[in-house]
Amino acid sequence: MKQSPDDFQLVRAFQSGDEKAFEELIKRYQRQVANIIYLTLGNRHAVEDLTQEVFIRAFRSLLRFEFDASFYSWLYRITVNLCIDEIRRRRIKRTFSLEFFSEERMSEGEKPSKKIPTPADALLESEKKDIVASALQKLRPPHRSVLILREYEDLTYEEIAQTLRISVQAVKSRIFRAREEMRTLLKEYFQERT
Amino acid sequence: MKHQDIQNRLSEYIDGELAGPVLSAVEAHLSTCSECVGIVSQFRNIRAGIKERADVELSGSFSANALRSIRLQIDESGNWTPAEFIARRTVLALSIVVLLLVGLTSFNFQEEEISVERYLRGEASDSAESQILFNGDEISKDDVLMAAVSKQ
Structure with missing residues (x-):
């Protein structure tokens, strides 16, 4: 073959x-x-x-x-x-x-806003599977990128570091923060599921 | 390790980036702490959610269309394709080699002429004279003959 x-x-x-x-x-x-x-x-x-x-x-x-x-x-x-x-x-x-002023803002220096719809609000407007994607959009781009490369592409920390030309330590820290932000954004969604 | 320290390593834990005593400590803690088990489960749900969402499929003709589009852009911008790039690079290298050879040849030829002229004018020393005569293969036979005749 x-x-x-x-x-x-x-x-x-x-x-x-x-x-x-x-x-x-x-x-x-x-x-x-x-x-x-x-x-x-x-x-x-x-x-x-x-x-x-x-x-x-x-x-x-x-x-x-x-x-x-x-x-x-x-x-x-x-x-x-x-x-x-x-x-x-x-x-x-x-x-x-x-x-x-009416759209969600995605800027690098911006923390997830408290005015954005909560995951519970989002649940009313869209299907469940959209909620994670919607929360993902609220992360700062550098955090979003590492999380996507890790979760979707299954790249190792070393590979992500190589891809983004940052240190492995920075990758570790960004992934951790991204996940923590996601947990905060999805808090109500997770509460509903349990 | 304290509860908070363990919690801070859970992200690495689900990525399989822990090993040795740290991994053992996290695993031992997870067998007793429901809060940390909950966090691990949430992290896994986030992962599943992202994977589920990545459902974009491009059309079967995408690659051919993309290549056509690249070709079009290259034609418009005057950039080179790999084949053109390699061909041009080869031509450039050959041109440089040819120029160097021509330059070296003309340099040697010039040296030879100057030596013979100096000899004919009687400016060259005896040693230079014998050098010219003994190195006859580097100058033409006519030059050597003319030099011998005029010296007499």
Whole structure:
């Protein structure tokens, strides 16, 4: 049985001029990239366009990629950076929009607001499965990113550190804080379940 | 370890990042503390909730469309594809090699001409004279002949 080439072989093939190898890499990671974007931004709008943008950025830089990290760590770094750019872009857009005061704000320096609807309110408006995703959106982007990479992608602390270019200690601390914030945000939801 | 210390390690515990005595201490504590068991369960629910939510599936043609789009953007921006990049890099390297060879050759040729001219003008010393004559393979036969005739 023929074994499919691993990431290293595909990247090397691409670097030798084989564009088909890049298409294979897209197929292999498109779902993960799309879901990281979706979980980070909290809505399906533009997920496909942004996923495409991630691969465009990857295509442009892959010739210079030297395997100082795994390919997927490198790709997820591009994804997280793009999401952060997108959050900033949307925040600027909101600043100049009348909706600014009525929408949820997702800024890096902002703690989860006390004015946002509680998980119990959210339960009335949306299905149960939306509650966790909704709470996720209230985390600060750096906390949100580590939690998504850990919970959705199952990356180890070491891999997350490599992906985000931060220390393992910082990863540990951010994941802990993110989970604690999530527990606080979902307090009522958890109480209802028990 | 105290209850609070254990609680602060529960996040690492569910990630499988604990080992040795710390892991044993956490496990022992969990067998007696319902509050910490509750926290572990909440952390696991959060994980399950996130995994459940990640249900985006892109169309089967996404990769082909993405590649087409990349190609289009590259055509518009004038950026190079890997094949073009490699081809251009090879051409550049070959050009540099050719230029270096041409430069070295012309440098040697110039040296040779200057030596013969100096010899013909009688400016070269005897040792230089013999050097030119003994290194005849580096100068043309005509040069050597002309040098010998004019010296006489």
